[in-house]
Amino acid sequence: MNIVDLEHEFMKRIKADQKIEPKDWMPEKYRQTLIRQIAQHAHSEIVGMLPEANYISRAPTLRRKAALLAKIQDEAGHGLYLYCAAETLGVDRDTLLDELHSGKAKYSSIFNYPTLTWADMGAIGWLVDGAAILNQVPLCKCSFGPYARAMVRVCKEESFHQRQGYEILLTLCNGSEEQKKMAQDAVNRWWWPSMMMFGPSDENSKHSAYSMETGIKKFSNDELRQRFVDQTKPQADILGVTLPDKDLKFDESSGHWKYGEIDWEEFNNVIQGNGPCNKIRLKHRREAWEKGAWVRDAASAYAAKKALKNSESKQVA
Amino acid sequence: MVGRMSTSSENSKLNYILHLADNSLILGQRLGEWCGHGPVLEQDIALTNIALDLIGQARYFYQYAALTDNRGKSEDHYPYFRGEREFKNFLLLEQPNMDWAYTMARQFYYDSYCFVMYTEMLKSKDEQLVSIASKAIKEVSYHLKYSSEWVIRMGDGTEESHEKVQNAVNDLWEYCGEFFETTQYESEMIEQGIAVDASKLKEKWLRSVGEIFNEATLIMPEGKWFQTGGKEGVHTENLGYILTDLQYIQKTMPGLSW
Amino acid sequence: MDKKSWPLWEVFIRSKHGLNHKHVGSLHAADAQMAIENSRDVYTRRMEGISIWVVESKNITASDPNQQEAMFEPAVDKIYRHPTFYNLPDELEHM
Numbered sequence: 247m248n249i250v251d252l253e254h255e256f257m258k259r260i261k262a263d264q265k266i267e268p269k270d271w272m273p274e275k276y277r278q279t280l281i282r283q284i285a286q287h288a289h290s291e292i293v294g295m296l297p298e299a300n301y302i303s304r305a306p307t308l309r310r311k312a313a314l315l316a317k318i319q320d321e322a323g324h325g326l327y328l329y330c331a332a333e334t335l336g337v338d339r340d341t342l343l344d345e346l347h348s349g350k351a352k353y354s355s356i357f358n359y360p361t362l363t364w365a366d367m368g369a370i371g372w373l374v375d376g377a378a379i380l381n382q383v384p385l386c387k388c389s390f391g392p393y394a395r396a397m398v399r400v401c402k403e404e405s406f407h408q409r410q411g412y413e414i415l416l417t418l419c420n421g422s423e424e425q426k427k428m429a430q431d432a433v434n435r436w437w438w439p440s441m442m443m444f445g446p447s448d449e450n451s452k453h454s455a456y457s458m459e460t461g462i463k464k465f466s467n468d469e470l471r472q473r474f475v476d477q478t479k480p481q482a483d484i485l486g487v488t489l490p491d492k493d494l495k496f497d498e499s500s501g502h503w504k505y506g507e508i509d510w511e512e513f514n515n516v517i518q519g520n521g522p523c524n525k526i527r528l529k530h531r532r533e534a535w536e537k538g539a540w541v542r543d544a545a546s547a548y549a550a551k552k553a554l555k556n557s558e559s560k561q562v563a
Numbered sequence: 564m565v566g567r568m569s570t571s572s573e574n575s576k577l578n579y580i581l582h583l584a585d586n587s588l589i590l591g592q593r594l595g596e597w598c599g600h601g602p603v604l605e606q607d608i609a610l611t612n613i614a615l616d617l618i619g620q621a622r623y624f625y626q627y628a629a630l631t632d633n634r635g636k637s638e639d640h641y642p643y644f645r646g647e648r649e650f651k652n653f654l655l656l657e658q659p660n661m662d663w664a665y666t667m668a669r670q671f672y673y674d675s676y677c678f679v680m681y682t683e684m685l686k687s688k689d690e691q692l693v694s695i696a697s698k699a700i701k702e703v704s705y706h707l708k709y710s711s712e713w714v715i716r717m718g719d720g721t722e723e724s725h726e727k728v729q730n731a732v733n734d735l736w737e738y739c740g741e742f743f744e745t746t747q748y749e750s751e752m753i754e755q756g757i758a759v760d761a762s763k764l765k766e767k768w769l770r771s772v773g774e775i776f777n778e779a780t781l782i783m784p785e786g787k788w789f790q791t792g793g794k795e796g797v798h799t800e801n802l803g804y805i806l807t808d809l810q811y812i813q814k815t816m817p818g819l820s821w
Numbered sequence: 822m823d824k825k826s827w828p829l830w831e832v833f834i835r836s837k838h839g840l841n842h843k844h845v846g847s848l849h850a851a852d853a854q855m856a857i858e859n860s861r862d863v864y865t866r867r868m869e870g871i872s873i874w875v876v877e878s879k880n881i882t883a884s885d886p887n888q889q890e891a892m893f894e895p896a897v898d899k900i901y902r903h904p905t906f907y908n909l910p911d912e913l914e915h916m
Contacts, residue, residue: 270886326863
């Protein structure tokens with residue numbers, strides 16, 4: 247088959263909602279789009295461990311400490327599943343990590359904001375994981391099999407994360423004045439960065455069209471963002487916190503909450519490396535990787551020695 | 564139960580339980596520091612599993628301590644509102660993570676101890692301790708397998724890893740003597756058949772550590788002088804910093820729910 | 822010294838319900854023993870299983886997607902292999 251026919255067949259399968267598997271023919275652009283997106287997603291998971299890891303040592307009860315640890319551990323797992331999904335496309339994890347460490351690869355801008363109080367653990371679970379779930383659920387049905395399967399697992403595990411965060415905020419909001427203030431302050435700081443997690447508005451999203459066309463993406467950035475606002479507002483009311491958007495109001499005719507203008511200049515700056523924590527996050531990732539090099543080498547060397555010994559003893563026998 | 568225990572005996576029992584709880588907590592706290600910074604994702608996840616096991620053990624022990632203490636305190640009272648001199652964990656466990664070699668050496672020494680100690684605890688006359696030990700022994704068996712394998716991998720891996728892990732086991736050796744000392748509160752509990760008599764476990768511990776070191780091509784440290792005091796609340800300088808972190812929120816805003 | 826990164830392994834897990842080992846994903850490990858342990862830590866944190874198989878990914882032989890039609894379509898019209906193919910009276914409740 248020539249390339250035109252192959253492309254045609256490929257699009258036919260996409261339209262029929264069939265999964266594309268790693269060994270199937272796929273357009274180079276589809277492969278590259280997937281590698282970029284899955285890698286970004288994986289990087290976001292492992293960089294995303296860091297802001298919350300700040301509070302493992304300081305969690306205010308042992309129950310909270312265990313839940314937080316388990317949650318961050320899940321994020322490591324999610325990163326792992328996603329790197330493996332990317333590897334089925336013929337790029338190895340080390341290459342992807344090199345791109346993260348060199349600053350070439352992107353990850354979700356949200357993780358470049360600092361965690362300043364315990365309430366941030368609540369706000370991250372509620373808002374950041376809430377936004378992430380909305381982004382991720384449709385990916386369970388995306389056109390690329392390994393990505394979709396990884397996301398099924400991720401979404402299943404993710405289900406306790408948001409509840410964990412919401413419970414933290416609920417406890418604070420039912421607590422002392424100081425605790426309530428702490429909760430409100432965290433919501434103030436995390437609300438807009440969470441809104442930005444859905445990416446640029448539809449008219450400015452450069453990758454969206456192709457991803458929608460090839461079934462990688464099922465809903466547009468703005469659709470998902472709207473869903474997030476609609477779902478979060480009543481949850482904020484239960485907590486008794488205010489979402490920091492003076493333009494937020496219910497629109498009877500559409501049945502949606504209308505929200506104010508997002509600061510895209512801030513968004514673009516954080517993406518480009520100017521967020522409050524871009525440098526420290528990458529530094530920590532790089533250090534972990536570099537300091538781990540001798541450990542990984544030791545295990546490889548030991549495995550090689552053992553394999554050699556095994557094959558020698560087999561020959562003797 | 565046979566009558567009421569004397570006050571001193573109750574105190575001894577509480578102290579013994581707190582010693583066990585503090586061990587699990589402080590090591591769990593140290594391992595938690597690795598989360599997000601491990602040498603490879605798979606090991607980051609593995610180490611967090613061990614941290615979670617330890618924090619789980621600590622919670623069981625603190626809950627039992629609260630029951631024994633009988634002053635209506637919660638499990639969190641003991642980790643969050645005691646001072647440096649009241650913690651009874653081994654000095655070894657508060658030593659910093661440093662690198663993978665130190666972390667695994669610390670883990671291996673302690674796991675080897677825990678394995679023989681919890682095995683003994685299964686014979687305790689105290690049902691609650693037996694119940695916690697029978698859960699803990701399963702976790703510890705896995706921890707010991709894990710840390711032993713890493714000691715072997717590093718010992719018999721590259722020249723660099725061999726040197727690093729040899730240094731780590733040498734440096735941490737002086738903190739292992741404490742495992743086998745008997746405090747006042749322990750001897751009373753040993754007499755009653757409640758606590759494990761750890762002084763009798765040294766040979767077993769030495770043998771199992773020796774076997775792994777042998778396989779790892781490591782030399783067994785020979786130091787005869789051991790640091791002491793952790794079990795009685797005299798710690799290294801590290802503990803204060805650990806508690807500063809651990810207790811910061813509860814101490815800044817005490818008396819609240821979190 | 823071996824500077825290569827750890828090889829990739831495919832992980833299969835059998836749940837406690839006694840079903841077949843099922844492919845759950847993959848991971849990196851230096852050797853088979855570590856692959857088993859990493860699988861335990863990564864893929865059975867929520868009681869997903871009681872038995873693990875690992876196979877180094879490079880040792881998996883897979884069917885050729887280009888042969889899909891020849892491989893799998895011939896089974897499509899053999900509907901007599903399914904119980905619903907046979908017409909039996911409703912009175913016959915269990916068969």
